[in-house]
Amino acid sequence: MAVxxxxxxxxxxxxxxxxxxxxxxxxxEDVGVRGGVFRVTEGLQKEFxxxxxxxxxxxxxxxxxxxxxxxxxxxxxxxxxxxADFIFPAINQIVExxxxxxxxxxxEFGVPLVIRAPFGGGVHGALYHSQSVEAFFAHVPGxxxxxxxxxxxxxxxxxxxxxxxDPVLYFEHKAAYRSLKGEVPEERYLIPIGKADLKRSxxxxxxxxxxxxxxxxxxxxxxxxxxGISVEILDLRSIRPLDVEMILDTARKTGxxxxxxxxxxxxxxGGEISALIAEHALFDLDAPIRRLAGPDVPAMPYSPPLxxxxxxxxxxxxxxxxxxxxx
Amino acid sequence: xxxxxxxxELLKEIYYYMALSRALDDRxxxxxxxxxxxxxxxxxxxxxxxxxxxxxLNRGEDWIVPYYRDLAMVIAYGETxxxxxxxxxxRADDPNSGGRQMPAHWGxxxxxxxxxxxxxxxxxxxxxxxxxxxxxxxxxxxxxxxFGEGSTxxxxxxxxxxxxxxxxxxxxxxxENNGYAISVPARKQMAIMDVAARAQGYGIPGVIVDGNDPIxxxxxxxxxxxxxxxxxxxxxxxxxxxxFVPHSSDDDDRAYRSREEVAEWxxxxxxxxxxxxxxxxxxxxxxxxxxxxxxxxxEVNDATDFAEKAPLPxxxxxxxxxxxx
Numbered sequence: 221m222a223v224x225x226x227x228x229x230x231x232x233x234x235x236x237x238x239x240x241x242x243x244x245x246x247x248x249e250d251v252g253v254r255g256g257v258f259r260v261t262e263g264l265q266k267e268f269x270x271x272x273x274x275x276x277x278x279x280x281x282x283x284x285x286x287x288x289x290x291x292x293x294x295x296x297x298x299x300x301x302x303x304a305d306f307i308f309p310a311i312n313q314i315v316e317x318x319x320x321x322x323x324x325x326x327x328e329f330g331v332p333l334v335i336r337a338p339f340g341g342g343v344h345g346a347l348y349h350s351q352s353v354e355a356f357f358a359h360v361p362g363x364x365x366x367x368x369x370x371x372x373x374x375x376x377x378x379x380x381x382x383x384x385x386d387p388v389l390y391f392e393h394k395a396a397y398r399s400l401k402g403e404v405p406e407e408r409y410l411i412p413i414g415k416a417d418l419k420r421s422x423x424x425x426x427x428x429x430x431x432x433x434x435x436x437x438x439x440x441x442x443x444x445x446x447x448g449i450s451v452e453i454l455d456l457r458s459i460r461p462l463d464v465e466m467i468l469d470t471a472r473k474t475g476x477x478x479x480x481x482x483x484x485x486x487x488x489x490g491g492e493i494s495a496l497i498a499e500h501a502l503f504d505l506d507a508p509i510r511r512l513a514g515p516d517v518p519a520m521p522y523s524p525p526l527x528x529x530x531x532x533x534x535x536x537x538x539x540x541x542x543x544x545x546x547x
Numbered sequence: 548x549x550x551x552x553x554x555x556e557l558l559k560e561i562y563y564y565m566a567l568s569r570a571l572d573d574r575x576x577x578x579x580x581x582x583x584x585x586x587x588x589x590x591x592x593x594x595x596x597x598x599x600x601x602x603x604l605n606r607g608e609d610w611i612v613p614y615y616r617d618l619a620m621v622i623a624y625g626e627t628x629x630x631x632x633x634x635x636x637x638r639a640d641d642p643n644s645g646g647r648q649m650p651a652h653w654g655x656x657x658x659x660x661x662x663x664x665x666x667x668x669x670x671x672x673x674x675x676x677x678x679x680x681x682x683x684x685x686x687x688x689x690x691x692x693x694f695g696e697g698s699t700x701x702x703x704x705x706x707x708x709x710x711x712x713x714x715x716x717x718x719x720x721x722x723e724n725n726g727y728a729i730s731v732p733a734r735k736q737m738a739i740m741d742v743a744a745r746a747q748g749y750g751i752p753g754v755i756v757d758g759n760d761p762i763x764x765x766x767x768x769x770x771x772x773x774x775x776x777x778x779x780x781x782x783x784x785x786x787x788x789x790x791f792v793p794h795s796s797d798d799d800d801r802a803y804r805s806r807e808e809v810a811e812w813x814x815x816x817x818x819x820x821x822x823x824x825x826x827x828x829x830x831x832x833x834x835x836x837x838x839x840x841x842x843x844x845x846e847v848n849d850a851t852d853f854a855e856k857a858p859l860p861x862x863x864x865x866x867x868x869x870x871x872x
Contacts, residue, residue, distance in 0.1 A: 313669060317666075326644055328656045
């Protein structure tokens with residue numbers, strides 16, 4: 221089995237999907253000749269031609285809006301938003317149109333569409349190249365939101381997103397692109413959207429997280445193991461729909477839950493997870509639910525000390541989990 | 548100019564849809580004022596533009612992406628009077644939305660009428676996308692988006708024209724310019740006289756046409772469709788027309804336009820002038836006309852009765868079709 225980076229896993233999956241289904245097209249800003257600003261689509265236009273890997277005008281609403289039309293007329297578009305921070309000009313098309321089209325047409329029309337967007341910070345991207353935007357979309361019925369935390373999951377989730385009959389937002393953490401590596405099978409496989417994954421089994425504290433934070437949590441768990449604290453890690457993989465059953469299972473098992481995300485605290489996914497546990501598993505808890513999240517400032521600053529102060533790190537996760545274990 | 552085959556059959560069909568739309572429209576307002584239909588959006592005054600454009604397309608195969616003003620367009624495209632009334636009254640069998648959307652939010656997959664929302668100009672981008680698929684799949688289809696002049700202030704109108712012209716997509720942008728976005732006149736919407744002038748900025752033809760003459764609209768739409776099918780890209784058509792009634796049944800246009808202005812435009816009522824033309828040019832006899840008008844009256848009565856007797860949606864269906872089932 222080949223070892224691939226998170227980025228390579230995404231690229232090879234795109235290649236495999238383009239080969240498998242001639243209805244698939246990719247387009248966005250710089251995805252063609254340049255192969256994307258992060259090189260995720262490198263070489264794809266050369267292999268599949270300008271009709272299927274398209275450099276589009278620099279206009280996000282048009283990128284998503286035309287993808288909606290193309291999907292309805294028989295294609296399976298995978299548009300790219302160059303940075304998740306730039307997705308807001310398209311939010312009208314995503315929320316008002318893509319998410320509502322099946323519902324408003326009483327099931328007659330559907331929008332099979334995968335919107336890929338790199339997100340997240342820690343790469344000196346500052347306010348407009350670092351944001352985590354998943355909570356905005358997780359709020360919207362009609363959308364699905366997936367965020368892989370490993371190269372293996374990146375492949376299986378992307379293939380599932382492409383097969384899905386509804387709009388899927390596929391967020392890729394920029395800092396994971398080259399830092400995360402792992403074994404990825406060559407053959408096609410699907411990871412169901414809405415299924416979480418237990419990345420580590422433990423008995424003292426549950427960490428519920430997703431995306432890049434999964435690898436940070438795993439590192440924290442290793443540190444804490446040496447201190448005699450056994451940490452369980454649940455990787456959500458899908459933010460909408462959430463795997464409620466696995467969330468409640470781990471909460472009931474350890475009785476102590478730490479939710480971690482880089483997105484800011486208020487109104488984040490952690491609030492929803494906490495509410496689910498409070499509603500359904502309160503009396504199985506041994507401590508209040510704890511959230512470790514990005515601070516409630518408008519976005520990530522540029523200068524290194526400020527950026528570092530914003531970012532969630534393995535050390536911060538270790539500290540929070542340790543505190544919770546002691547409760 | 549494209550060679551147009553104006554057979555008597557085609558002329559009569561154009562008139563039929565225009566008059567049917569007007570009759571349905573009038574009935575919808577009556578139902579509203581009687582408290583039987585909560586809200587109405589009219590095509591009243593726009594019939595020539597809408598039917599002329601629809602008839603120039605390969606109906607049911609080419610895509611239309613209408614807006615809320617387009618009653619006449621969608622019936623010319625194959626939505627039946629019964630379906631229109633089911634939609635107006637929010638019935639379970641409304642094929643546009645199953646009673647989920649406000650009236651005049653069209654969408655009929657079997658006739659290639661794209662589903663539409665309320666935020667203006669979003670549909671322009673969808674039409675470009677439908678056309679993008681046609682270009683990739685080589686399915687020979689043309690897409691037509693229609694929209695009011697107010698919506699041309701939106702970014703998505705411009706994004707759609709730009710995207711479509713860069714990629715030479717087979718799409719037609721049909722502006723139904725009636726001079727008002729609810730109450731705001733066109734001069735407060737744009738600093739130029741004609742929407743069609745926008746086309747220059749995208750390197751595509753911008754055509755102005757008398758929107759109260761269905762034949763002229765038919766001709767320019769047919770030419771735009773042929774151009775699109777030849778792979779030469781989009782056309783922006785501006786049909787100058789007028790709406791004779793308020794924006795909706797909740798609006799009162801006396802607040803923003805004079806009765807004299809409305810009366811002046813009504814001298815050129817497209818349904819009346821086209822009817823006269825067909826009689827004068829002996830395309831139809833008075834007897835034929837009377838028979839057709841009777842048929843329309845019967846259809847509107849039938850549609851109203853049918854829809855009023857049709858069941859409302861079951862509340863248990865509220866949660867359906869959020870995702871594929």
